[in-house]
Amino acid sequence: MATIYEVAALAGVSLATVSRVMNNSGKVTEKTRQKVLSAIKVLDYTPNSMAQSLASRRSNSVGVLIPELYGPYFGALLSSIENELRDAGKRVIVTAGHSDKAREKDCIEFLLGSSCDALILHVHAVSPDYLIKISQGPVPVILLNGFIAEMADKCINVDNEHGGYVATQSLLDRGHRDLAYISGPVWKTDSFKRLAGHQRALKEAGLEVDRRLIIEGDFEEAGGQAAMTQLLTLGVAFTGVVCANDEMAAGAMEVAREHGLTIPDDVSIIGYDDVYFTRYLNPKLSSIGVHTSEMGRMAARCVLKNTYEQTDLEIQNTFKPHLVLRESVNSR
Amino acid sequence: MATIYEVAALAGVSLATVSRVMNNSGKVTEKTRQKVLSAIKVLDYTPNSMAQSLASRRSNSVGVLIPELYGPYFGALLSSIENELRDAGKRVIVTAGHSDKAREKDCIEFLLGSSCDALILHVHAVSPDYLIKISQGPVPVILLNGFIAEMADKCINVDNEHGGYVATQSLLDRGHRDLAYISGPVWKTDSFKRLAGHQRALKEAGLEVDRRLIIEGDFEEAGGQAAMTQLLTLGVAFTGVVCANDEMAAGAMEVAREHGLTIPDDVSIIGYDDVYFTRYLNPKLSSIGVHTSEMGRMAARCVLKNTYEQTDLEIQNTFKPHLVLRESVNSR
DNA sequence: CGATAGGATGTAACCGCTTACATTTAATCG
């Protein structure tokens, strides 16, 4: 592996000059630039990125922490982040937090210790205070999904309350009056907000919130199954079910079918996230689309703008979810 | 950010000693070790990873190139790789090749220029010669999926021929005689091998290969739909369809259903990869499981063993796919 | 009790680059 010294020697210039043409910073005569360029080519020189990082105090890598590296939602997120950052020549270091507090902290510290120029975090378990603390440290932090007032301009989030509202409204609009709700774990802000939106929609429609028809699930298919089973043994009538994510909706659909119910004729179901497998379900699941890729891209841009001085980028901090209507919902 | 010099000064020792206790290499008296440790704590010292990398010529990061960062298959792969490597304290730098030759090369060069200690590659388009060339360079390369004789011990792969064979055999075993096959692009080795396995199974059963019943798809749902449409207008009878992946199987199922066919009563269908959404399909798709996570973990271990001297690890290079029987296949 | 071996600690070179500043070279002008 050739070094900058060898290039300088071969080209008959100083290493400062080589550095200049590499980064095309400073002035260099066209003639010497050519000498350097050809020396680089002859030696097949590639700058040592570790030395570059050390000397420039910039690693050109950004750390990403997301709950999981698989699954439709996080896959799309990571994919768009990588795409945007890779095009800008930045490295993406990934870690998975598994929605576990210790693991999330561990990953954050790992990334901070990895000389990342910035962090993009999608966490579930870690406290806002902790996030505020590290965001005040030397390395910039972008929060994906989640809003903290103290770092509002560093947050990319979706309006979950609005999403819950839209989901429920879509059923109300179609004449449904008796709605069940399968929530995610309520300690997760996302779940809580969606539920709040659901309840607001009911109230605005002059309907009462029947607590029995609100079941707390786990964001997994099994939780959706359990919730639906519970709902069906409740003896309380309902014509529509709003689910806080698509996995649970899939589970709910399955149980409904097993109980001899036809979707959407007997019961309408709507999911949330509009994850790509919704189209494999039968009937195809209506859902709430959340611009996942857009958000990932935006987080990446936020980093490019704040950390890598691409100041001309426009940042959108909050995204509005929207209704994606398919076959699982009908009118009364 | 405190440096090792400040720690040394505060502890009243030389920086070499600090370095020794940090890496616990060399001998250090318990007393001085404590002095250093407390100085580290007082200053909240974290070693600068860039400086460490430069001085030790080891970045502790491994580059990963996979076709996509989303989707059930690659998600599982990446997840297991990250998990294994993260536990060993290694950084994972991810890139997506998008099955495009230029992009794949670009990513490989990017990773090579990122001072990675090793590379894990899952490529589609790049040539074997190119892979051999870079594998002879200074940074070790592990090939995920794909076999190249010249670097056999660096290849982690699944026996695709066997997988194709098993898939077809599963239908033959159940009395099917007339089988159609929806292939992936035959220029992809994986597709080619699976098809070869299919044909071997037919021949061993004394059946003729009817070329009309072999359709080349694109590994996407749309391709499966197109292929099934074509098959149904062919006028050649068949009772089972072997698909080279689950996405195409999903597409095929949809078209079959639209044509009024019941699965598996009218036609049995089997997919390949046993990707997680198979369970959302109705009927649930039988498939060929390929130990995706295992392979990812093995690739990571291969790196740990070869590059990070964890010599005690056992490596399995080839994985045998296995049948996962669900509802989409029945007996004649 | 002085020589000695071996363990503990220190010294300094080096990893390969960036960059502020010094120096040289070339262009401009009275």
Place this chain on the structure above:
DNA sequence: CGATTAAATGTAAGCGGTTACATCCTATCG
């Protein structure tokens, strides 16, 4: 044509660690 100034290039000091080697203790032993 020499002085002035700007442009091009060179010099050298870091960046913050690792590590081979030198040096200094201290316990052991004849």
